[in-house]
Amino acid sequence: MKQFKAQEIVALLKQEIQSYQPTLVMEQVGKVIEVGDGIAWVYGLQNAMAGEMLEFENGEIAQVFNLEENYVGTIILGDYLKIKEGESVRSTGKLMSVPVGKDILGRVINPVGQPKDDGPTIVPEKYYPLERIAPGIADRQPVFESLQTGLKSIDAMIPIGRGQRELIIGDRKTGKTAIAIDTIINQKDQDVICVYVAIGQKESTVAAIKDTLQRHGAMGYTIIIDASSSETATLQYIAPYAGCAIAEYFMYEHNRHTLVIYDDLSKHAAAYRQLSLLLRRPPGREAYPGDIFYLHSRLLERSIKLSKERGGGSLTALPIIETQEGEVSAYIPTNVISITDGQIYLTPELFFSGIRPAVDVGISVSRVGGKAQTKAMQAVAKNLRLELANYRELEAFAQLGTELDKTTEIQLERDRRLVEILKQDQYHPMPVAEQVAVIFVGIEGYLDKISCSQISQFEKEFLEYLKIHHTEYHKIIASTRNLTPEAKEILKQAIEAFLPGFIAKSQDKKS
Amino acid sequence: MKTKQLHHAYYYATALYELAKEQKLLDQILSEMEELAQIFELVPQARQFLELTFLSDDVKQAMLEKVFGKSLHPILFFFLKILVVKDHFSLFPTVLHLYCKLTDESLGRVRASVTTAVPLKDAEIQEIEQMLSAYFHQQAVVSTFVDQKILGGMIVHVKDLWLDSSIASHLKRIHKKVSAKAQELAHTVELSPDYHE
Numbered sequence: 251m252k253q254f255k256a257q258e259i260v261a262l263l264k265q266e267i268q269s270y271q272p273t274l275v276m277e278q279v280g281k282v283i284e285v286g287d288g289i290a291w292v293y294g295l296q297n298a299m300a301g302e303m304l305e306f307e308n309g310e311i312a313q314v315f316n317l318e319e320n321y322v323g324t325i326i327l328g329d330y331l332k333i334k335e336g337e338s339v340r341s342t343g344k345l346m347s348v349p350v351g352k353d354i355l356g357r358v359i360n361p362v363g364q365p366k367d368d369g370p371t372i373v374p375e376k377y378y379p380l381e382r383i384a385p386g387i388a389d390r391q392p393v394f395e396s397l398q399t400g401l402k403s404i405d406a407m408i409p410i411g412r413g414q415r416e417l418i419i420g421d422r423k424t425g426k427t428a429i430a431i432d433t434i435i436n437q438k439d440q441d442v443i444c445v446y447v448a449i450g451q452k453e454s455t456v457a458a459i460k461d462t463l464q465r466h467g468a469m470g471y472t473i474i475i476d477a478s479s480s481e482t483a484t485l486q487y488i489a490p491y492a493g494c495a496i497a498e499y500f501m502y503e504h505n506r507h508t509l510v511i512y513d514d515l516s517k518h519a520a521a522y523r524q525l526s527l528l529l530r531r532p533p534g535r536e537a538y539p540g541d542i543f544y545l546h547s548r549l550l551e552r553s554i555k556l557s558k559e560r561g562g563g564s565l566t567a568l569p570i571i572e573t574q575e576g577e578v579s580a581y582i583p584t585n586v587i588s589i590t591d592g593q594i595y596l597t598p599e600l601f602f603s604g605i606r607p608a609v610d611v612g613i614s615v616s617r618v619g620g621k622a623q624t625k626a627m628q629a630v631a632k633n634l635r636l637e638l639a640n641y642r643e644l645e646a647f648a649q650l651g652t653e654l655d656k657t658t659e660i661q662l663e664r665d666r667r668l669v670e671i672l673k674q675d676q677y678h679p680m681p682v683a684e685q686v687a688v689i690f691v692g693i694e695g696y697l698d699k700i701s702c703s704q705i706s707q708f709e710k711e712f713l714e715y716l717k718i719h720h721t722e723y724h725k726i727i728a729s730t731r732n733l734t735p736e737a738k739e740i741l742k743q744a745i746e747a748f749l750p751g752f753i754a755k756s757q758d759k760k761s
Numbered sequence: 762m763k764t765k766q767l768h769h770a771y772y773y774a775t776a777l778y779e780l781a782k783e784q785k786l787l788d789q790i791l792s793e794m795e796e797l798a799q800i801f802e803l804v805p806q807a808r809q810f811l812e813l814t815f816l817s818d819d820v821k822q823a824m825l826e827k828v829f830g831k832s833l834h835p836i837l838f839f840f841l842k843i844l845v846v847k848d849h850f851s852l853f854p855t856v857l858h859l860y861c862k863l864t865d866e867s868l869g870r871v872r873a874s875v876t877t878a879v880p881l882k883d884a885e886i887q888e889i890e891q892m893l894s895a896y897f898h899q900q901a902v903v904s905t906f907v908d909q910k911i912l913g914g915m916i917v918h919v920k921d922l923w924l925d926s927s928i929a930s931h932l933k934r935i936h937k938k939v940s941a942k943a944q945e946l947a948h949t950v951e952l953s954p955d956y957h958e
Binding site for chain 1: 762763767771859918920921922924925926932933934935937938939942943944945946
């Protein structure tokens, strides 16, 4: 930090006063005619623009939402109780913007960029507009790099690419946020800036998320934007746009890869519905306004893999949608499903039967991520989805008490183990090399001799063994991103050496 | 004023404006309405009486007839009667404002309010009128106000525009500029140990 003496500071301030140029200020001013419930109607402001930022006498900010013949409808960002009828409102001529800069990394802020943690004041480098037209075709390139979530079931069967929009959808308490948090934790040393946007969540939940990310050393590359349930609907409405704008800053200005999690867009839609109804916009299906699709499509369309000429950065979006009783055909879920490039569907049945993450691989898809999947993973996981689909059919058949032939029984047992290896503890994302190794031993049938209950113990010990005794395997995967014949051979040697010892040990324990 | 009232007032004002325009009485009706507004300001009880909703229309109309029957132009007089019958007399100030706006637009006039710290001389008002007329390409009608709080300079309010060259606002802007610089320094600067000396 630079050291200044008192006289120098005084001189600097004097200089500021001397450099002041008195100019005639011409402003557009209107009057509040009605205020309440976070909205205000303002008379005048004939030249106001949609989305323009307005300033009240007491410094509170509002955004122009409705343009009527004699007045404008605005949504207030701050405390609307401080605003009185008859008060004057100044138009600023600017669109709503959020302060951005490197200082913002590791911070918890509200959607207008004010800190919500106990850190110092944020000095913005720039202001980025909340709303921005999504870049066109010329600025884009197809998604080809993978964004590893660190979760076996997702990286193997529903791979996500950098620049993709992958929806996480499911009922309450099915582990949607857990997937998002694990993905953030897994971005450590992966050159990805993460933005977590909490919309309409409990403050305690956001505090717990911050604490978790801090414990796992993930806050250094993460920004949390908190528009909790106690905040106004206006702040909840602008929160995802603010998150997107901050990620865009890192993508456009620093050519970085970014990941934005919108948790969740169902609450965002509800906040927008509240504002629209208060501003007397006509309600449509489920009382949502007519432009509810555009609300989410214009946000998610800003996810992008930039062309080389534009710096090659990316913005990956993981929107979250909460369904009611598994109803995916409700209005908002169908909208967001149709906008995104695939969805990860979580079910309470799987969650409560102990399969966590509770991903239903049968109906979860990734439309563009396949091209971004590492070759190593492609090599082992190509048949995994089919195997599991087959398993579900066979299992249903077996439940009827039908006697199965020997081959089918063997297949069923193997598939049970495959389901078992896809289970993963929370906050334990796994590197690609380890995921490939575990799926490889499962697919190749090495786990047939181990009981299902021992799979997790086996996985832990085998990966430890591989790390200590076969370091070259990790090196090959890291350098080639492919499961070369050499790597495959190492894996075979490792499992053949490790397995007998493990079986013997577990039998000893039993006896 | 609520948005609903504004809607209603707009319909009344437009109807009155169109009728007055047809009969080429725009300015006469406007000046009579302004006089009425002044009377209601001086005798608020009269306005309150006409706004009472539980009184019968006959009583209120009789009062209107007695007080304004001979002094107002029939168009305005019947208009007031309609406001009374429809229980919308409280809209009168808004109707006046909107009627004035419509009339000014139609006659190519622009109204400006000029606030200064000391009263302006006639020549100064004329000069301001000329300047504003030239700027807006419309005939400016200036009304002046005195407010010592602005310290000096003047504030001109035309339509939605607010032209502020008052000393008070200049001082406010200097304060903002210096505070911003001080805040910026507070982030980048570490005070040397002799700061408090």
